[in-house]
Amino acid sequence: MWSWKQMAALVPHAAGDDVDWAACLQAFPQLELARTTPQDPVFHAEGDVWTHTQMVVRELLEDGDYARLAPAERETVFLAALLHDVAKCSTTQVDDHGRISQPGHSRKGALDARLMLWEAGAPVAQREAICRLIAVHQMPFFAFADSRRGLSPEFIVRELSWQVDLHLLVLLARADIRGRICPDVGNVLVNIELLRELALEEGCLRTPRRFASAETAVRYFRGAELHPDYALHEEPGSQVVVMCGLPASGKNTWVAQHHPGLPVVSFDDARAELGLRHGQNEGAAAHLAVDKARALLRAGAPFVWNATHLSRQMRGKSVDLCLAYGARVQLVHLEAAKPVLLERNRNRDTTLSNAALLSMLHRWEVPLPTEAHGLQLLASERP
Known part of the structure; x- marks a missing residue:
C-alpha cells in the first residue's frame, strides 16, 4: 500500500x-x-x-x-x-x-x-x-x-x-x-x-463567501430566503456539540477532555440503559436519546450529542432538531488511522466486531462547513 x-x-x-x-x-x-x-x-x-x-x-x-x-x-x-x-x-x-x-x-x-x-x-x-x-x-x-x-x-x-x-x-x-x-x-x-x-x-474565489453571522449562513444554506449580509436576531438557546466519527475513533475520550462538565446524549448509553446489543432495536435506543436531547434543548442547556453521525442524512436529523429549538451547533468530526481504529475496537468492551465496523465505511460522509454553525475536522492520536 x-x-x-x-x-x-x-x-x-x-x-x-x-x-x-x-x-x-x-x-x-x-x-x-x-x-x-x-x-x-x-x-x-x-x-x-x-x-x-x-x-x-x-x-x-x-x-x-x-x-x-x-x-x-x-x-x-x-x-x-x-x-x-x-x-x-x-x-x-x-x-x-x-x-x-x-x-x-x-x-x-x-x-x-x-x-x-x-x-x-x-x-x-x-x-x-x-x-x-x-x-x-x-x-x-x-x-x-x-x-x-x-x-x-x-x-x-x-x-x-x-x-x-x-x-x-x-x-x-x-x-x-x-x-x-x-x-x-x-x-x-x-x-x-x-x-x-x-x-x-x-469575493469568494479563494475563500468562503462572508456572511453577516453564522446563524445567517446556517439558515441560508437550509433554504431561508435572506441575504448573506443580513444579520438574523438570535434568541439564547442551547450550545450543542455534535460529535461525528466512526466507532473507536476517540469521541468519548475527546468529550471527556474538552467538555468534562457537560451532559452527554449518547446512543451507546441509551443502548446500555435499555440492555441492547449494537444493532439491536436501534429505534428504541434512538428514541430514548432524542427524548433526552429534547429535554436539554427545551431547558436551553448546553450538551454534547455523541454518536457516529456518519452520513449527512443521519447528522441532519440531529442538527435539524437542535436548530428547531434555536440551538447553536458545533460539529466535531474525529477520526483515527485504520490500524489504530481496529486495535482500539478489539480492545474495548463492545459488541461491534471489526468486520461490522469496516462495513460502515461505505456510509462515511465527512461533514461540510455548511451543515452547522461551526465545524472541526480532527484526527485523534494513538493512546
Whole structure:
C-alpha cells in the first residue's frame, strides 16, 4: 500500500514535468478498471475513462494557473483530477438504447477517494479538499446552463465557496471539459468562466463567501430566503456539540477532555440503559436519546450529542432538531488511522466486531462547513 508521502511525490510541478502513469495506477489500483470502463461516445468520443483521465491531467498541467499554485494546492487539484472519475467503473449503466451513463459517480468517487487517502495517511483537511473537489467537479458546467436543483447561480457559488477553493474547482472543471472529445466545449468553458466571475464579484474565489453571522449562513444554506449580509436576531438557546466519527475513533475520550462538565446524549448509553446489543432495536435506543436531547434543548442547556453521525442524512436529523429549538451547533468530526481504529475496537468492551465496523465505511460522509454553525475536522492520536 502506498503512503501519502509517496502519493504526493507523484504530483508534477509544471506542464513540462512528466507524469508517471504506471506509478499512478500502482498508487490507486481502482484506476486500473478505468482502462476498460466505457463512456457515452456523444460526450466522450475519446473512449474509455482512463484515456479521458490522462487527457484531463495533461490539460490541468498545461493551464498556466497550475504552475502558480502553492505545492499543497497542486497536490490537491492534481489528485482530484486523477481521481475525479474513479467511481465511473462502479456506476456504469447501459440503457435499452445502448446509451452509457454513470449516475452518482461524483459523490461515489469522493467516498472512494476518501477511503484510499485515509488508508494512505493523508492529512485530514487536505484529503477532504480533494474529496470535495471530486464530489462537485461537474457543478461549474451547469451552474449557469441550468439549475438542476432549482437553485440560482448566486446560491450555488456561495454554497460551493464554503466547500471548496473555487479557484481550484475552476482549474479542475476547465481541464475536465478540455480533456475530452465532445460537442459544445466552448459554451461549457463560458459557463465555467461565468462562475469564476461571479465568485470574484461575491469575493469568494479563494475563500468562503462572508456572511453577516453564522446563524445567517446556517439558515441560508437550509433554504431561508435572506441575504448573506443580513444579520438574523438570535434568541439564547442551547450550545450543542455534535460529535461525528466512526466507532473507536476517540469521541468519548475527546468529550471527556474538552467538555468534562457537560451532559452527554449518547446512543451507546441509551443502548446500555435499555440492555441492547449494537444493532439491536436501534429505534428504541434512538428514541430514548432524542427524548433526552429534547429535554436539554427545551431547558436551553448546553450538551454534547455523541454518536457516529456518519452520513449527512443521519447528522441532519440531529442538527435539524437542535436548530428547531434555536440551538447553536458545533460539529466535531474525529477520526483515527485504520490500524489504530481496529486495535482500539478489539480492545474495548463492545459488541461491534471489526468486520461490522469496516462495513460502515461505505456510509462515511465527512461533514461540510455548511451543515452547522461551526465545524472541526480532527484526527485523534494513538493512546
